[in-house]
Structure formats: structure tokens, C-alpha cells
Amino acid sequence: MQIEWLSFLTDPVLRAPTLGCMLMGLAAGVVGVVIFLRKESLLGESLSHAAFPGAILGAFVGGLLGSDEDLSSLIILAGAAFTAYLSIFFIRWLVTRLRIHSDAALCFTLAATFGIGVTLASHMQFSDPALYRNMLALLYGQAATMTDFHVYLYGALAAVVILLAALFRKEIQITSFDRTYASSLMLPVKIIEAVFFALAVLAVIIGIRSVGVVLMSAMLIAPPAAARQFSNRFTTLLFLSGIFGILSGYLGNILSVTGSQELSLLFPNTRLSLPTGPVIVTISALLCFGALLFAPERGLASRAWRIARFRYKCLRENILKCIWRHTKDYSTTIPLLQEHLNATSLTLLIALHHLKQEGWLEKNGKGSWKLTSDGIVKAAKIVRLHRLWEVYLADYLGIGAERVHRSAEEMEHIITPELEASLTRLLKDPKVDPHKQPIPAADTGKTL
């Protein structure tokens, strides 16, 4: 089916939910960075559940006042913020006064506050079914009910979040990493922490309508965890994490709307739909997972690729070294190589072809390979590095001659030309290694 990417930002019906979710992602992403760096990812879980009873109280009060749609949304947010903030004090009381470990305190708080919320919600079940349905929508969010008013509201709240984060960037950074140091700088640690908690509460309540209280904490974890894969700098993290959050909100809306349309075609009379909140969370988790796997520096796949490339380079150098050391006429075959190297025939074949391309080897009849003149110098160089390192270990670090070979096996692939030059100077260009083997000369690769 055709997805109209831009229509989600302009269409009068789709615009408000999409923008609302994007603003939620932005705020959650920015605040999430601080929570992430403080290693308090589970705080968001407790805060979001604690927002539930407050949101319901807010809805109840709004209903009593007979306020219109917009005002009651505001009251719901205020109530949610109030109980979420209360829960912070409660958790702190549990941890400091009653010496309960924070892990248990967080868990108890989220279960208890959620229970209170469920009790309050059930109060409405029969007296005001419509209101009750709206409250249940707070569990997993109901982005579709957002209006332009919500967009302005979340825009304002997100602006507050970004402003606070920008203003207190340095202070929050210092306080989060090192409280003692922050106190020694005469920073008002208590006030800064209060600002941080206010930020966390704001981020949570912005998400109530789009993602819901049960899943909101994911939006505080996934974007910063993804951003962390690309940068170490606090400001960059804030920026990237916000972008990831916005992206999750945007893509989540598109997927949920188009997916729901597909479903209604498949099952015309079930009124089945893809709930927006869970879809947004799933997408942000997938983005994070992708970053954990493929981020250029720290991603798992990138790390594995780097390791594999280095191993392959070592193998190629070992082949050259092997031919130089173990053959008379500098020619070899795969079975001969396998006597000394632990590699499959296929790997060796690929490596040999690669070496031929690089000009170190030439074909020498069927299944046989020979070092070129450049290859001889190159191989001698590797042997030279190996033996230089052995001399260094034996003479300068006093390591026994029988124990230096292993380290040299690794170092021969790493030693740079500068390091080789310094070693040559330091060791006064030695001619034999600790095992009395000759060391090839630096430029010609000839041995005495």
C-alpha cells in the first residue's frame, strides 16, 4: 500500500497524534539521557506507574468541575505530575528512613501506586463508563484522541524540558557523575536534583496519552541507549536521543495507522487495530537494538567486523612469514601451509588470492604459490619485527628467552614503522634474536 509520509504531518486528523507523539519522543529522549547516565533507568518505570492514580484523580476532578475536553486534559496532567512527584519522596523515604534497598523500594512503589490507580479507576466502572474507558486508555495510551490543543500543550512542555535541560546542562552533568565534586564546587546539589526529578516527571506525563503509563518508561531508556552508541559527549547525546525519540513517535504513528487500515481490510468486522503506544515502543526498541548492533564504533557487528579484519590481516602476514621461514625456494602449497597454520583450505585460498592481488605472491603452476621479490622483503620485515620484539623483551624486560615467542607472535602484527625505528635504535640494530636466529636487515630483508 502507498504510505503518504508527509500527510501524517499535514493531514488535519493525523497531524495532532503524530506531532504529539513526536514531541513526547523528543522530551523523553532528552530527559532519558540524564536518567541513563545516572544509571537509574528503572526510576522511570516507577514514576510512570505512580502517575496513573494522579491521572485518574485528575480525570475525576475534571469530571466534577464539568470542564471541557482541553481543561480536563490539563487537570489530568497536573494530577499525574503530582502523584509522580509524591512517589519520588515516598521512594526516598523508603530508602533513607527505612533502609530499604532502592531496587525493592522502586518495585513496591510501582506495584502499590498502580494498585491504588486501579482501585480509583474501578470506582468509575459503573458510575461513569465513558470516563472509565478514557482512564483505561491511559494504560497503553490513545494517540488518536489527541487534538491540536494537545500538540500545543506538549510543545510547551517539551520546550520547558529542553530549556531546563539546556540551562542546567553543566550542573546536571556534574551532579550526575560526581555528587561529592558537585558539592565541593558549591553547587546547590539539592536544587539540581529537584530540577532533574521535575524533568523526569514532565517527561513521564507527556507520554501518558501517547504511550500510556505501563510502557512509558521504555521511551526514557531506548532513545538514550541508542544515542550512547554514537557519542560520548553529553550535548551530542541530548541531541541524538531527542532525534531517536522523535523518529520513534513518527514511525510508530505511521505503522500503527497503516497497519490498522490493513487489519480492517483483513478482518472487516473485528474492529481490530494496532495500538499506537506499543507500536511506538517496539519501534524505539528496534532502533536501539539496531544501534547496539551496527553503530560504527561500539556496535556488536562493527566490533566483530573489526576483529575479523584484524585476524584476517594477521593470517595473511603469517602466511608470508611461514613461506619465508619454512621453505627453501619461497614457494608453497595449501597443504604445506596447513602444517604450520590453523586455517581451513578455503580461507587460505582466499587469503592467497588476496596476497597475489597485493603483489606479495605470484602463481607458480597449479596449486603452488611463490613469494615475489617484494613479498620476500615484506615477509622478512614481519620476521624482523617478531625477532626485534623478542630481543627487547629478553634484554630490557628480563623475560626468559623461552617465553618471549608468544608475545612476539602478537606484536609482529601491531608494531608500527616508528616503533620499529625506535626499537632498532634502542637495541643498536641487533643481528640475532634470543634464540640465536638471524634478524633480517631493515631495508633489504637480507640476513647475515
Added chain:
Amino acid sequence: MNPYTDTTFWQFFNVLFQRLGTLLTGGPIASDELQIAVLSLVAISGALIGPFLILRKMTMLANALSHTILIGIALAFLVSPSDDLYAHLPLFMVAAVLTGLATAFITEFFTSTLRLQADASTGLTFTSLFALGILLVTLLTRNAHIGTEIVMGNVDALQISDMYWAALIAAINIVIILLFFKEYTLTTFDKALAVSLGFSPAFFSYLLMTQVSITVVSGFRAVGVLMVLALLTAPALTARLITHKLKHLILYSILIGIIGAFMGVALSRHILSVQNIALSTAGVTVCVLTFIFILAALIKVGRSKFAR
């Protein structure tokens, strides 16, 4: 006809006391009694493992398990679809234990292989799996309200079979704790000594997580997957305010949990009779347990001030 209709809090216990004879001789069980029985049994299970979870600082892991179990439920549903989501409790048990272990492995994979910090790994694993679970369950059951039921619980839908299941799970928990009490204590308090004596702390961690998984399954119909955590933590935390002896801790937790179950059901009945408001019994039970905890905590804090 429910004998508890229109009873107040105290009348409730009167009626219950009078009916004890019929109940013990296998008379028909009323829905309120069924609720008390299921909640008490889940509370017993929770009280047996809660103290160990708290002492091992594993409660958030229990929270993670209670979320991810949804995936297991969805998969069990895939294996044998039916109109009633709750028709296959035995299958759920197996699926829950498997997903519980899978959660632990996935979290471990995130921390050690993907090098994500531990707290974020836990948080990311359970929230994303829960979101996925909600999507799966919604699509598979084609029931848009299923996600709500899963977290809210519904005591009114309980059947007698739920009580048998809860009893079985409580019995399993009792047997495991009795059998391995020494090992659990040792691996909780002194890992090094446990290893040197040949007990694997990892094995007992996994065993404990398996117990959490089956306990959550036994309770999720009654109180929903999130409020089971209250039955796991609130009684144990309250007991910790009173005592520091492990055996007493477990016994007190069981007692507090059962009191919570009785009071929760009686109180919601009272509110229905007097005010004509049908509150969620699970929610009321959690509120009662929370209230008991806060009361005990305040008394303790007040006393320590007084003692100075």
C-alpha cells in the same frame, strides 16, 4: 445466591465464620470465598519468595518477569488458540517458565554481549517485550481489551479451577522452599561460602526466577501481572520492619499476605454493600497491603524517634 450480598465489613466475617463448617465439609463455595482463597494462596506463594527476592535485590527482575510473561501467554495462545484466553493454564505455566528464563538470558545478552549498562538492559528488555506481547496478544485473540485485563486482573471471572491452580503453585513453592531453605539462605547471604561448599548461586537464582514466573501466572487472572508484584513485595517489606530472622520473615509475610487477602475482599464487599460502588477487589487488596506497610513503617519510625 451469594450469602455475602449486602454484608458490611464485620458481618462479612460473621457469615464467613458461620459457613466454615459447610465449607470444610465440601459445601459449595461462594464467589467471595473463592476470591479470598485464590488471593491468599497467591499471597502465600508471594510471601515464600518475596523475602528472598528482596534480600537478593532481585525484585526488579521479578518486575521484568511479570512483564515478559505476556510473550509466553501469547506464544501459548499461538500453540493452541481458543476463545478463552485462560483455557490453558498448564500451557501458560510452561510458557511462563520458558519466557522467564529467556528474559534472564536476553538481559544478560544485552549487558555482556551488547555492552549496555545493567539497569538499561533490564528496563529495555521487559518494556520492549511487554509492548511486543501486547501487540501479539491483541492480534492473536482479536480482542482489543485484552491488554487491560492482563494488567488489571479480574477477580469476578475466577473459577474453581483457578483455586486448584493457585493451591498447586503454592504447594510447589512450599516444597521448594522447604527442600532448599538452607541453600537459598546460603546463596543469598554468602555467595563465596556457597560456591566453596559446592552450591551454585546461579542455579538457585534461576530456580527462584522460575518460582516467580509460576507465581505470576497463578496470580495474573486475579490481580493482573503488575499487582502480583505487590503481593511479592509488600508483605515481605512489612515483615522486614518487624523482624530480621529469615524464618520469621517468611512466616510474618505469609500472615500479612493472608490478612491482606481477607481484608481486601471483605472491604470491597463492604463498600459495595454500603456505598453501592463496585471497586476492583485486586486494587483494594493492594491498597490494604500498602496501608498495612505504611502503618507499620510509621510506627517503626515513630518508635525510633521516641527511643532517642
